[in-house]
Amino acid sequence: MANIKSAEKRNRQSVKKRARNRTRVSRLRSAVKKYGQTEAGKRGEALPATHSEIDRALAKGVIHRNAAARYKSRLAKKAGAGK
Numbered sequence: 001m002a003n004i005k006s007a008e009k010r011n012r013q014s015v016k017k018r019a020r021n022r023t024r025v026s027r028l029r030s031a032v033k034k035y036g037q038t039e040a041g042k043r044g045e046a047l048p049a050t051h052s053e054i055d056r057a058l059a060k061g062v063i064h065r066n067a068a069a070r071y072k073s074r075l076a077k078k079a080g081a082g083k
Contacts, residue, residue, distance in 0.1 A: 021062050028057045043079045050075055
């Protein structure tokens with residue numbers, strides 16, 4: 001356990017941040033999973049909602065920009081295969 005006051009505060013902040021980030025990552029993964037379970041014909045309609053969830057995670061700093069691009073690329077590839 002930290003003995004210095006600033007380290008104790010940093011620990012409290014990191015616990016809160018970790019909880020927020022876990023929620024955001026969970027939302028992202030749920031959206032991607034939900035997109036994967038949609039029917040092939042309706043994937044084009046569901047793509048923008050999933051992309052916005054990816055962009056939201058990127059904006060909040062939860063995932064790296066290359067990871068966001070990779071997610072989007074894979075989803076677009078899946079959408080193209082379904083048509």
